[in-house]
Amino acid sequence: MYIQNSPLNKKSKVKGGGTTKACLPLAKIRSMSKAERDQVIRAKKSAGKAGKYKRSSKTNVKGASKPGSTLRDWFQKEDWRQVANPNKKCGEK
Numbered sequence: 001m002y003i004q005n006s007p008l009n010k011k012s013k014v015k016g017g018g019t020t021k022a023c024l025p026l027a028k029i030r031s032m033s034k035a036e037r038d039q040v041i042r043a044k045k046s047a048g049k050a051g052k053y054k055r056s057s058k059t060n061v062k063g064a065s066k067p068g069s070t071l072r073d074w075f076q077k078e079d080w081r082q083v084a085n086p087n088k089k090c091g092e093k
Helices: 026-031 034-049 071-077
Strands: 023-025 080-082
Touching: 023 026, 026 080
Parallel strands: none
Antiparallel strands: 023 080
């Protein structure tokens, strides 16, 4: 028997599923002003609360990678830290 109004048939939207941690290379975090860091943190937290996984493109950071470096170099050779707390690595709680 098929019931049309069953809760199993409805696709539920999950809110708050996004991550709220913004990570950047430590050298870039140190070179940013307090206002720039706060802007990135606020954008990431508001996107995470809305269930999104990406922060606003208005808060994209320029100059985070060295000229001529590849994407692999950027992820493997850089020391990635949380923008809100640079003492913690990117995946730490």
